[in-house]
Amino acid sequence: MTQTDLDEELHDRAPDAPDAPPEPEPEAHKDSAKDSESLDEDNHLKSDFVRSVKDALHEDDFERVYDLVEPLHPADIADLFELFDERERLGLARAIRDLMSVEVIAELNDWVREALVEALPADVVAEIAEQLDTDDAVAMLEDLDEEDQQAVLAEMEPEDRAAIESALSYPEESAGRLMSRDFVAVPETMTVGDLIDFLREHRELPTEFWEVFIVDPMHRPIGTCALSWILRTPRNIPLYDVMARDQTLIPADMDQEEVALRFQKYALISAAVVDEAGRLIGLITVDDIVHIIQEEASEDILRLSGAGDGDINEPILVTVRTRLAWLVVNLGTAMIASSVVGLFQGAIAKFAILAVLMPIVSGMGGNAGTQTLAVVVRAIATNQLTDSNTVRMILREIRIALTNGFALGALIGTGTWLLFQNPLLGAVIATAMVVNNLTAGLAGILVPVTLDRFRIDPAVSSAVFVTTATDTMGFFSFLGLAVLTGLA
């Protein structure tokens, strides 16, 4: 890929230079995504289309691959890469040459990009990184190992290199890594007219932005102006009178999940990032946040189920390692629950029906616990469950658990009584069901709330404790009551 190709790509959606209005395009093609032959009604790449590209690749017909891929949006080209296996991806990258734009690279899944980037020489990676926005370049470089990263940085222009090194100096997943350094900040003394002239005259300013920051002489933000306010205000009005003074400032070391919550809560389009002295050093835009909201919400479901990052593009060994670690921990807890059953071997040998029914009690407890856990983990993650309503929520879960416990207990108790013609057995399983539902409800809220107090991610560790509680208590209450009541 040459510098010029990248450059052309980088500017294809940007407005044209004020002094050189562009030729109008020969024909207006709106919404190319929908018109295209390559996407189905769900906006997926059609499998026929993917197959044709694949076939052309396998026949080494690079011309045809290029022609097929050429009409696609960069986001769809990135999707295409993710649908291929590793060998095909390298072939595709070679075949589509200049279509392999910075937008495509920015859109690629982290794992897919990492594998592609590792296959490229350092000077080519450096060239790509220089064309990307700082935040995208950081995303591309942060996962490389130290040595490769240094090799790439060494090839870069000093200015770009400094920006990336400064971003990398902030903790992973912090605002400092996410922020862009391309923003527009002007002094409060300007009028609307001054600002418009300033924007028209300074070609080096970013082309796409949504708000202008007003800063004091120390470069601390004192207000923001949405561009629509500027466009609707006469030239002679000072910015000081147009700007909103109330703004959300993001400290550079704030965690990206927290940043995402602020964007949601205050419906922000962009926000200023400040250093420790309160000086404006960067800008975060909502389109960078959208991915994080999605990731963080998905993260909870995947962590709760022990699937790690759960990325289907992850190398298989990473996936096996993550999932196996979780399964081994669960094997430990399953053995604890089993040892409870072990205490009652004698009773089971005498009355084997106990073994038939006991998984129902433990399993139903597990299901009820998972319900509560899912609700509580999401409520904690979205700041809906705080110190102020924890007690109310615990009482709520207890009421739910008791209601469901009694309903399920009545159901299974009656069923057991009728099926086995044994009213005592019915009473025992019904009581155990109530006890275990209560255990599930309590564990489902107390475990994640407690972990959160100790600043441990409740999504990662809660399930193990909750399952251990419901399995153990399920077996213990059912088998214990059976022995106590003289059933076996």
Place this chain on the structure above:
Amino acid sequence: MTQTDLDEELHDRAPDAPDAPPEPEPEAHKDSAKDSESLDEDNHLKSDFVRSVKDALHEDDFERVYDLVEPLHPADIADLFELFDERERLGLARAIRDLMSVEVIAELNDWVREALVEALPADVVAEIAEQLDTDDAVAMLEDLDEEDQQAVLAEMEPEDRAAIESALSYPEESAGRLMSRDFVAVPETMTVGDLIDFLREHRELPTEFWEVFIVDPMHRPIGTCALSWILRTPRNIPLYDVMARDQTLIPADMDQEEVALRFQKYALISAAVVDEAGRLIGLITVDDIVHIIQEEASEDILRLSGAGDGDINEPILVTVRTRLAWLVVNLGTAMIASSVVGLFQGAIAKFAILAVLMPIVSGMGGNAGTQTLAVVVRAIATNQLTDSNTVRMILREIRIALTNGFALGALIGTGTWLLFQNPLLGAVIATAMVVNNLTAGLAGILVPVTLDRFRIDPAVSSAVFVTTATDTMGFFSFLGLAVLTGLA
């Protein structure tokens, strides 16, 4: 609440009218959220603060409640409502009078808003609805029952009423309900200067917008202009030369989840909504989408675990009904699995250790199945798993399942052998573990993929099938092998 209060609130962040520049505020208070006494470092309302408000409420000291709440951002006032119980909420609404602004109402959780709105007379609700953006007004009214809805609509101005009725005519959770009708659309013949003059002269235009749509004489969108491009371009350049022709058009009946995916995929800030004839009828902005992305991602985790919408503000009876329905279905599947154990009662009576070990095999299968399921459900929801890579992903899951199965089988097999001094028992449980891990991996991907083919939401129904498969196969393989090998 008077019309004027609402009006003041509605405009407190908007720019001031061009012809009447405002008095500068007495003092600039930036980032009020952070400076405030009421928020902790996580941007939660401090529990001390919530308690003071609560105490003041219980003492009927409405003045004090007002003074405490007054410095809060509307989003924080909304949070405060959610932290209170139902009675306190009504008291708070009465105490804070004009602070109960449209922004607060727009930010409230659906359930909390519904309860509050139901407690208000129709004319007050109508007055609030008229001050809200159409999309927020629709969100407020759509959950009311038919009769209340009609009563409110009857009190509204004909124009606002028509806008809301038109929005309500689109299906729930569609783009037509989400879209705002306040957008700026201009003909392609305008120059940049014409547009700026037009915006300055027309007071009725929206105050906050990010892009301008260019339409043809049939009012069909032919391009968009980010405001920053307009600000950076000389007045004499025609819009036709500045606009981007490539745009994503959203059909009004598109499902909101699909809309959210487009916004993410193409990093949109706003997008045009079109009717069947391709005419521009509305605008969706990314800040409306952010909530949906969050909701849709949370929905999957909550549905997978059978917790319905999992909203902690839901009336408790709704929660009980949702969760109980799921638990009853699971009781059915648990009984199916149990009946498999029932087939082997004789073996268990002879050799009770089987009952001790069997929950380990079924439980571990359940865990492995849940891992695969969580990954697959998210991959389907985010369009990462499509026809084109399903086969590759199935093969991937089989490899993972076999690897983990053999690892866990070796572990539990060796442990059992040593603990019970019975190599055959070790071999049986090891083999059952491999078989059940494979079952889990296959069910974990085949069930959701198949449901998705039939257009059934895989998050809702997959878990039941997968758990049934892993429980049944876990018991059957372990107990069956034990009998086959003559262990019992």
